[in-house]
Amino acid sequence: MGKTADLTTVQKMTIDTLKKEGKTQKVIAKEVGCSQSSVSKHINREAKGRKRCGRKECTSKRDKRALERIVKQNRFKNVGEIHKEWTVAGVSASRSTTHRRMQDMGFSCRIPRVKPLLNKRQRQKRLAWAQDKKDWTAAEWSKVMFSDESKFCISFGNQGPRVWRKTGEAQNPRCLKSSVKFPQSVMVWGAMSSAAVGPLCFLRSRVNAAVYQEVLEHFMLPAADQLYGGDDFIFQHDLAPAHSAKSTSTWFKDHGIPLLDWPANSPDLNPIENLWGIVKRKMRDDRPNNAEELKATIKATWALITPEECNRMVDSMPRRIAAAIQAKGAATKY
Numbered sequence: 001m002g003k004t005a006d007l008t009t010v011q012k013m014t015i016d017t018l019k020k021e022g023k024t025q026k027v028i029a030k031e032v033g034c035s036q037s038s039v040s041k042h043i044n045r046e047a048k049g050r051k052r053c054g055r056k057e058c059t060s061k062r063d064k065r066a067l068e069r070i071v072k073q074n075r076f077k078n079v080g081e082i083h084k085e086w087t088v089a090g091v092s093a094s095r096s097t098t099h100r101r102m103q104d105m106g107f108s109c110r111i112p113r114v115k116p117l118l119n120k121r122q123r124q125k126r127l128a129w130a131q132d133k134k135d136w137t138a139a140e141w142s143k144v145m146f147s148d149e150s151k152f153c154i155s156f157g158n159q160g161p162r163v164w165r166k167t168g169e170a171q172n173p174r175c176l177k178s179s180v181k182f183p184q185s186v187m188v189w190g191a192m193s194s195a196a197v198g199p200l201c202f203l204r205s206r207v208n209a210a211v212y213q214e215v216l217e218h219f220m221l222p223a224a225d226q227l228y229g230g231d232d233f234i235f236q237h238d239l240a241p242a243h244s245a246k247s248t249s250t251w252f253k254d255h256g257i258p259l260l261d262w263p264a265n266s267p268d269l270n271p272i273e274n275l276w277g278i279v280k281r282k283m284r285d286d287r288p289n290n291a292e293e294l295k296a297t298i299k300a301t302w303a304l305i306t307p308e309e310c311n312r313m314v315d316s317m318p319r320r321i322a323a324a325i326q327a328k329g330a331a332t333k334y
Helices: 009-020 025-032 036-048 061-073 079-088 095-104 120-133 209-228 246-255 272-282 291-302 307-315 317-326
Strands: 144-153 185-192 201-203 234-236
Touching: 009 025, 009 036, 025 036, 061 079, 061 095, 079 095, 120 317, 144 209, 144 272, 185 209, 185 272, 185 291, 185 307, 201 209, 209 246, 272 291, 272 307, 307 317
Parallel strands: 144 234
Antiparallel strands: 144 185, 185 201
16 A cells, blocks of 8 residues: 555546645545545655656557446446457457456446336336325424334345454464354334334234234334334335235224335335435444344344434435435435
């Protein structure tokens, strides 16, 4: 990190821009993500008009344009596949050179965000729903009880923490991460309002209409009493088969509970999805050994969610709806 030669083209351009804005070298180094000495050497080198010493680049501008086209054709290829395709195109370069050129272009390998796949009809319905709700106020959204189910596994896959170790400690038990072929998991139902979260329900079997109505009876109604007291509220759930069954609709009518109409395949519009994400991120450092320990960890982490977090999530509904309208019904960043 301390060498000027390690700076990418994007970093160098950023340093030049921030220098023109009058930023100090310390601030520039922090924003660019390199050492202050690297910033200083680059600025001094530019001021003296000196160019980088060493061997001339083996790739031309035309080669770089070809590489960029290859990357953009399929952004999910690994470096080896991209390098092979680039060499087939007639470029003589090593795999490490391919990787450096990609970094110089500003490409970084990241975990892709997940968005629901929507067909044209679903996008149209989402857009119509968003336009219908665009004028709802924060007070109106505070009357909505949001609900959802989520799956928690003992192993969180590649999203888990890294480990610091020395040479020869690869098999040290303190440096190993437990892995099973079919990890134990639990399915959880939860609900929230703008004021707080409700009690969790751990589902023991596949959720059909009868099981879901038991959840509503023994967990949703107590949650409503806890979150709203005797005040009116609107209940939200997605269009899962158990939720949209005729017997479930009859259950809500018999109990006099109004439902919020909800577009299909729209987890990005539901603020409780963000709470599930918060819980799973907080659980990354925990290592439950079985399903019972996993349940206890989930309950403890869920209980740490503050009213401020809930209020912030529900307050984001106008922004979610505005984003859905701007995207013409397509999935959004939420």
